[in-house]
Amino acid sequence: MSRRPFPRFPDFSRRRTVDDHLDRLDTHGVSRREFLALMSAAAAVGAVGLPGTAIASSSGKLAYLTFNLNEYNTIASAAFDDAARAFSLPYVALDGRSDGQRQVNQFEQQIVAGSAGAVFNLADGSAIRRIAADAQQNNVFFGNFWNTLPWYTPFDASEHYTLYAVPEEFAAHRAVTSELLKAVTEHFGGGDIVAVTGTDGYVTDIARSRGRDAAFADFPKTRLVDHLPGNWNREDGLKATDALLSRNPNVVGIVAQNDDIAQGVLAALRARGLRPGHDVLVVGADGTAEAVRAIIKGEQLATSGNSPAYAAGLFTARIYDVTHGWKPRAAERALNWRSLTITKANADVYRKRFVDNGKVAPFDYRRLSRVAHPTDWDLQAEVYPLDFEKEWTGIARPAGYTLPEAYRQARANGEFETVAAEYKAHYTIPFGGPSPVHA
Known part of the structure; x- marks a missing residue:
């Protein structure tokens, strides 16, 4: 039988047990030796016991x-x-x-x-x-x-x-939203705008929403008619956009609170047979790789490149x-x-x-x-x-x-x-x- 170095824990003397735990970690770059070293330290101070939490390299700085x-x-x-x-x-x-x-x-x-x-x-x-x-x-x-x-x-x-x-998110998101409202006014004569926000209560979301809302003062032919949270990710951004378009059939512009959400927005538009950049204009925030490529392709109008x-x-x-x-x-x-x-x-x-x-x-x-x-x-x-x-x-x-x-x-x-x-x-x-x- 193998000798168990940590009797209160699973049998970490077995390679398969260690591999199983490494597969469930939410970090990377951890060797078996580093894992066992940290388990030893954790056992000494009583710092573990929550399954699935991250354990990182003992050499990490x-x-x-x-x-x-x-x-x-x-x-x-x-x-x-x-x-x-x-x-x-x-x-x-x-x-x-x-x-x-x-x-x-x-x-x-x-x-x-x-x-x-x-x-x-x-x-x-x-x-x-x-x-x-x-x-x-x-x-x-x-x-x-x-x-x-x-x-x-x-x-x-x-x-x-x-x-x-x-x-400085207020100014950044105001500038991005202004690009959208200017284009909507020029191309459509104004119209309905919806927003896909981040996560409720998140301070960056609050600041971006203030900047977005301030932009409308300079474009009186546009109006923000609805919003839903997209939780900073594509899947929720897609779902929120689909719901917003169902509730608001005359939308011509969408303000996404970040570029991951914007990717979900673009997918939702395509699924409805709408052409991003033509039928509906979209802006985002953060300057991610996919956003920049979408801007070059003409599918996304603007983003804040931070x-x-x-x-x-x-x-x-x-x-x-x-x-x-x-x-x-x-x-x-x-x-x-x-x-x-x-x-x-x-x-x-x-x-x-x-x-x-x-x-x-x-x-x-x-x-x-x-x-x-x-x-x-x-x-x-x-x-x-x-x-x-x-x-x-x-x-x-x-x-x-x-x-x-x-x-x-x-x-x-x-x-x-x-x-x-x-x-x-x-x-x-x-x-x-x-x-x-x-x-």
């Missing part, structure tokens, strides 16, 4: 914990891998399967595995409090982008919550820097970056840099780092301090909540303006131009 693996997050994960390689950081990606508690469990297991840093794209913003507490207790740095808990900032946590950053690879590079460099002794100023712990509006006019330039770029990285990832490039660092995008009151407009504050003192002081004493000017002075590699990396 950077983890990307994403809420699902739609096209945006798949592209982002590949870019995180490339950026981590640029900094010689082992890397692991984990799929939260749209479950905030799963992401908390995954992070706790990453702590056991010895990861030095993590970056989150959260399924549930309320999970950020538990994540922040675990990070502080275990001296692990993390960053977060897209979803979060409104009115809970890095300053409400600890220095271990090193960065919250997102594109580049999944940019978030990967920005956050990887930040984790590298803070784990190597660099300390951000208060105004650098929450950031916006400016997106491009991608239309047929500039889609081919974007495609060459971000989509059909082969093995050429779209950014010089090491130049994003203050530690690797202390004098000639370049964030390679228009980046500036984030204004929480502007970011969360329309979202009620908790009773008695005020923004933390360190943040308020940075706004009052000119640090916001100093950081913005410094970033602008170091911005020499245009986000909308060719890659700074050569094959």
Whole structure:
């Protein structure tokens, strides 16, 4: 009989048992030896016991914990891998399967595995409090982008919550929606518009909806008549579109809240015999590969090109820097970056840099780092301090909540303006131009 090294668990001395568990993990790159090493560590601290949760390589230094693996997050994960390689950081990606508690469990297991840093794209913003507490207790740095808990900032946590950053979504989605409404007015004389949103309560969805709605003020012959959630994925985007078209037979334009949803929108239109780009005009957000190709083909009108690879590079460099002794100023712990509006006019330039770029990285990832490039660092995008009151407009504050003192002081004493000017002075590699990396 085989000797069982962990008597409270399945018989992990058997190859078949280990393989069965590896097949059910929601991460990649884990060897049998690494799996058994982590199981040993987990048994010692009592950190396991939830079937099907992720267990990552014990050599992992950077983890990307994403809420699902739609096209945006798949592209982002590949870019995180490339950026981590640029900094010689082992890397692991984990799929939260749209479950905030799963992401908390995954992070706790990453702590056991010895990861030095993590970056989150959260399924549930309320999970950020538990994540922040675990990070502080275990001296692990993390960053977060897209979803979060409104009115809970890095300053409400600890220095271990090193960065919250997102594109400035109000302006970006307003610009994309304006492209749609302008075209609808020109081609159809105006008409009915519907929206396929993301996930209800998701802060990015709220910001994009505000930007979308603001665009209608400039195009009085258009009107938003209905909306349904598409939950940031193609399948739900298709179902929502089909329902919206059944309820609204005169639709001439659709605003998708991201490009994965937009792909579902296009599929729903084709299934009804409608020609995307002719019978119904469609816009999205995020600048994914399929969206850019659809714009070039004339099926999608526009998207906001914020580049999944940019978030990967920005956050990887930040984790590298803070784990190597660099300390951000208060105004650098929450950031916006400016997106491009991608239309047929500039889609081919974007495609060459971000989509059909082969093995050429779209950014010089090491130049994003203050530690690797202390004098000639370049964030390679228009980046500036984030204004929480502007970011969360329309979202009620908790009773008695005020923004933390360190943040308020940075706004009052000119640090916001100093950081913005410094970033602008170091911005020499245009986000909308060719890659700074050569094959």
